[in-house]
Amino acid sequence: MSVSAPRRGDVAQERDESAAEGWFQRNRVLVNLVAMLFVLVVVGIAISRLTEEVRYDEIVEAWTGTSWWTLGLAALLTLASFLALTFYDFGALAYIGHRLPFPAVAVTAFCAYAVGNTAGFGPLSGGAIRYRAYSRMGLAPEEIAKVIAFVTLAFGLGLAGVGALALLFIADQVAPLIRVEAPLLRLIGFAILALLVGLPFAGRIGGESRFGRLSRFALRLPKPRAVGLQFVVTALDVAASAGVLYVLLPPTEIGYPAFLAVYAVAVALGVLSHVPAGLGVFETVIIAALGQRIEVDQVLGALVLYRIVYHLVPLVLATLCVSVIELQHAATTPLGRSIRSAGGRISPLLLATLSFTLGAMLIFSSVTPTPDDTLQYLASFMPLPVVEGAHFIVSLIGLLMLVVSRGLAQRLDGAWWAALVAAGAALLLSIVKAVALFEAAFLIFFVFTLFATRREFTRSASLLRQALTPSWLLAIATIVIGAIVVLFFVYRDVDYSNRLWWEFEFSSEAPRSLRATLGVTILAICVAVWSLLRPAVARPVPPTAQSLDHAVAIVEAQDSADGNLVRMGDKNILASPDGRGFIMYAKQNRSFVALFDPVGPRDCWQELIWRFIEMARTEGCRAVFYQVSPEGLSFYADAGLQAYKLGELAIVDLADFHLTGGKRANLRQSVTRGARDGLVFEYVPPEGTAAIMDELEGVSDAWLDHHNTREKGFSLGGFDRAYIASQPVALLRVEERIVAFANVLVTGTKREGSIDLMRFSPDAPKGAMDFLFIKLIEHLKAEGFETFNLGMAPLSGMSERQIAPIWNRVGRTVFEHGERFYNFRGLRAFKAKFHPSWQPRYIAVSGGINPVLALMDATFLIGGGLKGVLTK
Template sequence: MTSSLPERATDDEQQAEGGWFSFLRRNRRYLSAAGTLFVIALFGFAIFHLTSEVQYDEVVQALADTSWISVAAAVFFTALSFLALTFYDVSALDYVKRKLPYADVALTAASAYAVGNTAGFGALSGGAIRYRSYSRLGIEPENIARIIAFVTLAFGLGLLAVTCLSLLAVGEYVAPMTGMDPLVLRVIAAVILGGLFTVFFLARDGREVSIGRLTLRLPDSRTVSRQFLVTALDLAASATVLYVLLPAGTIGWPAFLAVYSLAVGVGVLSHVPAGLGVFETIIIATLGHNADVDTILGALVLYRVIYHVLPLVIAIAVVIGIELRQLSGHPVASSVRRIGGRMTPLLLATLGIVLAIMLVLSSVTPTPDENLAFLEGLLPLPIVEGAHFLASLLGLALVVVSRGLALRLDGAWWASIVIGIAALLLSLIKAIAVVEAGMLAFFLVGLIVSRRLFVRPASLFGQALTVPWLTALGVICLGALVVLLFVYRDVEYSHELWWQFEFSAEAPRGLRALLGVTIGASMLAIWSLMRPATGAAEPASDDAMERALSIVEAQDMSDANLVRMGDKSLLFSADGRAFIMYGQRARSWIALFDPVGPIDAWPELIWHFIEKARAAGCRAVFYQVSPLGLAYYADAGLRAFRLGELARVDLARFELKGGKWANLRQQVSRAQRDGLEFRVVAPENVPDVMPDLTAVSDAWLAHHNAKEKGFSLGAFDPEYLREQPVAILTCGGRTVAFANILVTATKEEGTVDLMRFSPDAPKGAMDFLFAQVMEYLKAEGYRTFNLGMAPLSGMSTRQIAPVWDRAGRTFFEHGERFYNFKGLRAFKSKFHPQWQPRYLVASGGINPILALMDATFLIGGGLKGVVKK
């Protein structure tokens, strides 16, 4: 009895741990967002405390006192830093052994960093820019993932190495700012550098280094050395941008480089968009004893404008220039034009967020006295008060429509035009904010020039904000609160402030604007998180099936005949020339293959499917898609993950002669000696042999203890089998095997779907059946034979392969107990096919894993079907 009590306690603890783990897993997105907001609030409080002796007017004066020479120097070093940043991508492309024109790489990399540095959160990350751009330039998704991984790892390790080297050189200058002994700082830096050097020495020439269960595949010494120099140049230049804006003599440059690197690193680790508040807190905390805090704050504001906003504006100006030259008929390099058009929506969306922040922050900061005096003599107070309040709400609205701009919605374009014009007028009415109005005018010009890119018909209000966008709203509100408290720290709070309406009463005006933004943001968050799904996938009607079959017959993909199973829903393009067949499992709408129909109908159909899935509260997934449409999926904000390789045989070269076909030829000869005979039954004659097919199918299912599959595989259904020819093997006059043949009228491709064998069929019957089907299709004039996909085949074995590829490769090598991965590829290899990659396309994060699980259950008919063979 006494021993059972601890056991029960242990069980209870395990259940509790499982409950907590399950809770954390289900709510990880919301907990991560809450953590980000908590960090923002924490560092906001720290900044408020560190600037307790600073007045807002002093910061404004410090900004005004900054010399134009310092500003020009900061712009120069910003350009130098971004030049260095482009070589991250150059090195990454060289590492994956791909070459692209430098102009294309430079535009992509500079735009990616302009977006990443400014926005810094999921939907508008530099990775999204790279994915959309490089996919347009023909780079495979797995190589794009390697490029992103290379760039991220190179920056992180380079930042760590530069920081440690700086601490070794100037530890005694940095130590007083951190409260640590110089010797301790140097020892920590030396240990880290020693660890990095050891790892890279062991991994020289691209060898693997294993640390416990973790295996690292690192680049060779030449690549590492070159990339370290690029990172050092980037950090040195970007640090100098801020350094030249600080008061002279604040700190030596080597010591400042260490401080700057530390601030950047902590900002990245905080996962706060653009390190907002985190970076500033560390700079003020370390330099506040060496210079006036107001001048440091002024330098930080200018640094954010020059290093973050200015490159974004320049990137947009470049793509606008490309658009204008195209509209004027000027010959522009085709690749630059292609990627420019794909990046423009994300760049404008990022600028929209910057303008939203500007509108909100300007609503909680005072108007210059001379501007306020001019307005007092020109406009009545209610108009100024209304303009001030409405401008802040327009900033909130601009965040919402910016998401629509990133998705290329036509409704978002129109809404942005209206908001931009209204905000421009209100910025002049509320404070004669010329710079603010100029930025809004630039935004409007960008929208007008790029009108042709925003053509996706969708309801803007049907696009609920996702967690990253809601996090951005929270960051904006918290930032506005910190600025309001800083600006009006000397104003004693009272309830009467809310009802003071005077030209000079700017604190009440800021309070009301912040309250309006906060209430609006809260309502948006509640609506986005609580809104119900608007619909679910519906089965295809008889009329829809007829339309789909007419499209199938007129195109080349034989697998499209799986629509004949009738187990999938259908979505047609607006002109009815193409369709997507899909199924629903849990929260996944899973489209099978690429859209069926002309490729020019794909882009809008793909987007329409994604929109309908999101409106139903589900994720959009595309299963077994080809490389042909990857750029379209990237444009829609989805990412591709390799599933395996499709085997296709060129029937013009298929013949059982010659040395390479010797093994297959022997199998065919043996099958013929065993008495196997092959024939093809036309669709109209299939009912005559249906009893024999049923007997073979029942015996096969019983022998394998299997159940019928679905979705991407055909099931034994007499109605389905009557639709296409059926290949039959007989032995001694008895049917021992069959397979239905899927073909289209174009005769471009043929394949087989449902294959069943009697347990007593002669050995080698499958080889014989496939060889005879290929001979038959070749004689009928078909050009290729589709052998189907080998799952997890072709996963990358290169250095810094994506986690998805490494996991897939591990399953392929060691997962024989679950599925015959190697055996299936070996069987298809007998026919010497051409291998083509196939992908799962979904949004990032954990969505691909959930999507693949849902697709597996959908194919297997649920958990029991997956467990059974």
């Protein structure tokens, strides 16, 4: 049998395909952004075509003619919808076994949905609010992640169930609206309901449900009763929210059940589109479905009012609620403190969303005409250049508030000042340009909330240094494209000519709006280009000798002994602006992986964490914090990351360490056995390691050969002469020959001691490492150290409860049954000999599939790539 060589054409084709794949990977962020912009443009064109026969004046007349009674009913239905939404959180908390105060949960849930409904990306924006608030109420990170997953899944499944149920009964009425045959609609509805009804009964009802016999993992599903309750909650929510829009529409022969099905489809498509708040997508579906039965101008007028009543008003109320909480410094009861704590954590996100909404309002108001009577009033005392200038500048301020909103979400003090100045200027100019009392009222409220929450904006980072991420650019593009669509819709009867750009009269509304739109578009393009093409905050570069020396000086002045791993020089260093702290990290695939919490004073952690996340995102990568402590979880939560448990760190309190008592009989036996075998302990300071370096290297090489392994990296040190010589070494001798050693990690504060490398000769006496640990702990205790860090036991301490998150369940299964791959249980048992206290350690990363990918990248960093992991 012969094997033919690949043809030249095939090789060239493979090379081209590889190059194309590589180009896509390098530019995937830009490609995704362009794709979403294309969707927005298509939606804009669709809306324009669906509204070809509609005029702006007709829409204004339609929604201004809505009675106050109708608006009041819509407000009541909005209240009912949000009240139902809060029960998602109560159901999720009950599911994980927590009962929290009703006011605190209600405030958190209301604010989460107010932001999620308005800003879009509900699981992210609303989830971030829940994470920040519930973490202050005592929930563990994995429990909060389960709450977020529960409410997201419950809403999605409930929405599908409500829509499917409606289709079974009213398919004949819905079919003409969406141009699909009624039998097919009923079949789709029945299939969805069958799937939803069967899901809770999979496996053992209400217990652990196994998906197939081939799977060893179990996922606990809610009991049918709980699923039924959540369906009722969703039905009430969707019915009430659909009722808001239905009562705002004029009377029609379309029944409420048929409209409910159309509404559910429109909401679902808006969510799936990933366009912020489903803007444009939701409206397109509603217009396409109802435009044949109701006048399109009346549908558009109702949609505008719907956005105000169901989105803007709840957002304002949520912001007002948090502002009042922030102003109540006298809240001293436990309940008051919990509510105030929750309010403080979520206020930046609320203000960011409100800033974005007000910015959009200013831009849209700049492309819509001012009422004639208002223009006549302004002409009587206001010079035309002032009105023209105010109109143009307000549109640019609107875009500025969109950009500033990201800084508010990141708690930047510069963003707070920029928002205050922008809102103040917009307040004055909105009166000058159009006596816009409605806009002025919202801007005054915004300024009030800024003052009420001033203390939450403590980061001193530069606002100009922040690069907008693709999701923020998409949100801004949504507003700008929407403004362009509105401009062409409002002035569709105005014939375009070059003269329009140079017409300056009080009655020339089209030229004024055209100039404002051009200014906003040009400025938005500049912002986008700046964000996409500007250099990263700090690109990964190998550490210089000077930066390493500075990092070592920081390590010496703080308590964490693990910070000494920076001495290996194999990790990049991101220093804080004031030079008092740093993050050590490495890049693997699409992950920027930071090792441990920031090293340095705690007051510089927040800024370092934000800078690291911004650097990673600017490079189109995910930010990962590996092996972080509970003390830093609030900072990671504030930055929008979620924490997933990795294992537990063993800490020995040296003040309580002794060898007396029955519990420590095995330790005494280890000491006795070691002495009988001739083991002699020696603690060698850094200056004494040069004389024994060759012998230490021989022990290390023998250990590597005996275990058929290679040096690790990142979170573990390797045998590097400079690294070993930088810290003390604890060793064991037998007849003057070194048989085991460990390099000791210490800092100048003597708060904590630890070890990194543990190497011993194949012929070392059995139990030598136990003897070494005991003698080292006794030595450090005598030297005045407070604690001894035994290192982390991976995957230990994972919850065994049935309601534990799937991450914990999988981790627990691997811990129990993964001995053939790694000695998880043995490592935990070894550390337990010394009776330590166990402290949880986490990996902090954004949600979705990112935790799994991040953990894989961290594993590759430690093992030296895929080959290193597979070959030990």
